[in-house]
Amino acid sequence: MYDLIIRNCRIVDGTGQPWYRGSVAVKAGKIVKVVRENDEHSDREGESSEISSENAILAADSGAEPTGAAEAAEMTALQIVDGHDHYLAPGFIDIHSHSDCKILAYPTGESRILQGVTTEIGGNCGMSPFPVNPRYEEELSGYLRGWWEEDTFPGRRMSDFLKAVEEKGHSVNFGALVGHGSVRLAAMGFSDQKADAGQMAAMKDYVKEAMEDGAFGMSSGLIYPPGTYADTDELAELSAVMKPYGGMYVTHMRNEGLQLVESVREALEIGKRSGVAVEISHHKATRKEVWHTGCRETIAMMKEARANGQDVTFDQYPYTASSTGMDCNIPSWAFEGGVDALLKRLEDPELKKKICTQMEESHRGRWDEIHVGDAASRENAWTIGKSIPELAQIWNITPEEACIRLVVKERGDVKEIHYGMCDDDVEYIMSQDFGMIGSDGEGVPLDFHGMVHPRYFGAFTRVLAHYCRERKLFSLETAVRKMTGLTAQRLGLEDRGLIREGMWADLVLFDFDQLESTPDFQNPKVPSKGIEKVYVNGILTAENGRHTGAMAGMVLRRKG
Numbered sequence: 001m002y003d004l005i006i007r008n009c010r011i012v013d014g015t016g017q018p019w020y021r022g023s024v025a026v027k028a029g030k031i032v033k034v035v036r037e038n039d040e041h042s043d044r045e046g047e048s049s050e051i052s053s054e055n056a057i058l059a060a061d062s063g064a065e066p067t068g069a070a071e072a073a074e075m076t077a078l079q080i081v082d083g084h085d086h087y088l089a090p091g092f093i094d095i096h097s098h099s100d101c102k103i104l105a106y107p108t109g110e111s112r113i114l115q116g117v118t119t120e121i122g123g124n125c126g127m128s129p130f131p132v133n134p135r136y137e138e139e140l141s142g143y144l145r146g147w148w149e150e151d152t153f154p155g156r157r158m159s160d161f162l163k164a165v166e167e168k169g170h171s172v173n174f175g176a177l178v179g180h181g182s183v184r185l186a187a188m189g190f191s192d193q194k195a196d197a198g199q200m201a202a203m204k205d206y207v208k209e210a211m212e213d214g215a216f217g218m219s220s221g222l223i224y225p226p227g228t229y230a231d232t233d234e235l236a237e238l239s240a241v242m243k244p245y246g247g248m249y250v251t252h253m254r255n256e257g258l259q260l261v262e263s264v265r266e267a268l269e270i271g272k273r274s275g276v277a278v279e280i281s282h283h284k285a286t287r288k289e290v291w292h293t294g295c296r297e298t299i300a301m302m303k304e305a306r307a308n309g310q311d312v313t314f315d316q317y318p319y320t321a322s323s324t325g326m327d328c329n330i331p332s333w334a335f336e337g338g339v340d341a342l343l344k345r346l347e348d349p350e351l352k353k354k355i356c357t358q359m360e361e362s363h364r365g366r367w368d369e370i371h372v373g374d375a376a377s378r379e380n381a382w383t384i385g386k387s388i389p390e391l392a393q394i395w396n397i398t399p400e401e402a403c404i405r406l407v408v409k410e411r412g413d414v415k416e417i418h419y420g421m422c423d424d425d426v427e428y429i430m431s432q433d434f435g436m437i438g439s440d441g442e443g444v445p446l447d448f449h450g451m452v453h454p455r456y457f458g459a460f461t462r463v464l465a466h467y468c469r470e471r472k473l474f475s476l477e478t479a480v481r482k483m484t485g486l487t488a489q490r491l492g493l494e495d496r497g498l499i500r501e502g503m504w505a506d507l508v509l510f511d512f513d514q515l516e517s518t519p520d521f522q523n524p525k526v527p528s529k530g531i532e533k534v535y536v537n538g539i540l541t542a543e544n545g546r547h548t549g550a551m552a553g554m555v556l557r558r559k560g
Ligand SMILES: [Zn+2]
Pocket: 124, 125, 221, 252, 281, 282
C-alpha cells in the first residue's frame, strides 16, 4: 500500500530525456515506484485510468524491465490522483533565491510553491543573515535592509539560522550559500580598505564555519558594499577555503554592463586560482552598448573554460528587466560606513554635488530605463512605476537629484525596476545547455506588503509558457532539465531533481497548454495558471493556485 499514486501522466523526468506516459507511487515522502505505461492504451484522457499491467514496465534507467503483471495490478494507495494525461515533472529547483531573508517571516513561501518551486537556495548576491558579529550587527541589519524582516538574527552562525528555519517549519525545501558581503562585514564592517592579515584570517574562519554548517558555497555581490570593496585576491583566497568541502563560488559579478566580459574573466580567474566550481548568477547584459555582443563573448569564454576542464555554469531569470535597490545608482564610495553614513554625506552640499556629477556621468542616456519598483513608505507609493525622468519632471529637479531624493526619503528602502536587457540576449543565454533557471526572488505571500518583480511568482512558469511553448527555444524536456535535474546535479543534491525511485517526492503536475505566467510588472503577486498540483516530500502543498497550508519542506545541507 502506497501513500500516493499519481497516474495517467506524461512523465518529464528531469534528465532531458523524452517524456513517457506513466505512474508514480510515493511512500514516506519518497518516490518508491515509477511505472511506464503503454502509449496506445492511454493517448486519450480518461481512457488510461487503469494501468495496463501486461504492458507496464519499470521506468528505470535505460534497459527498463517489464513489471511483474501482478505487481502493477496490485498498486494501491491511500490516495490515487488522476493526472489527466498532463505533465508530471520533478519539483522545480530555484538555484538563485533570497528567501533566507524571508523564510522566517513567510514560511509558506507562496511565490515559490504556486509556480512549482519545491527547493530553493538562498544566500545569493553576497547577502546572508549570517555570520553575525555582534560588533557589526547593526551594520548587518542595514546591509539587509529591505530584505530581512526580523528584528534580530537567530544566532551568530549558519547552523543557528538553519535551526531556526527548521523549528519554524516551512513549505519549500531550503538550502543556503554564505554571502561574502556578510562575511566581510562580520570581519571588518563597511570598511572599503583591503583586508589585512587578521581580517583575512577572520573571513576564512567564517567561510569555513559556514561550509561546516552545510553551505552549498559562497556567493558574492560585487556591486554592493561591502562586497564591492573586495579584490580578486580576497575572493580567490576565500573561495579556496571551500575546496575541501566541494563548495562553489557563486557570483553576482562586479559589472554586467560595459565591463561584462572583464567581470566574467574575473569570475573564471577566481575559480581557477581557488580550484572551486563557478556559478555566474543571473547572467545578462545590462547596457545597450554591449547588447548582442557581450553575452556572445561571455558564453564563448565559459564554453572555452569548460572545454579546458574548468567547471563553470550560470543561471538566469527570464525577463528583460532587472530589479534591485535604487541606491545602487549612487557611487559606492558614498556608501562607505553604511546607509546612515550615506544619508549624512547627502546632507553635505559639496559631497552631494560630487555624487550627482558621478551619477550623471554613469547614467547619461539611460535614466529612462529605471523605474520605481517599490517604496517602503505609503507617502511615496505614488512614485511606484514612474521612471526617474518622470519623477525629476514632477519635482522639477535633475534625474540624479530625483533618485537621491527618493533614496533619502525612503532611508534606502526603495527598489527599482531596470529595463536594461534585450530579448535577443535573454534567449541566446537561455538556449545554452549549461545554464539553469533561478528566480532571484524570495518566498513571499500573495498579500505581501511590498511591490515585487514578477519573477518572484512567475520565473519558472514564464520559461515554460513563453520561452519553451510560445518561442520554442527548446523542448519541454530541456526546459524542465534546466530547472530540475541539471540544478540538482550542480548542487550535489543526489536525491532530488529527477523522477526516479528513491528520490524525494518533490513533484509538479501541470497542464502545459493552459500554463500561463500570469504575474507581470503591473500585477506581480498572482499565481501562475496551469500549475495543478505541487508536492513537497510527498505532501500536496499547492493545488490550482492555492496553498494547502502544508509545511513539509526540509532544510538541505551540502553533503561532502
Ligand atoms: Zn544579484
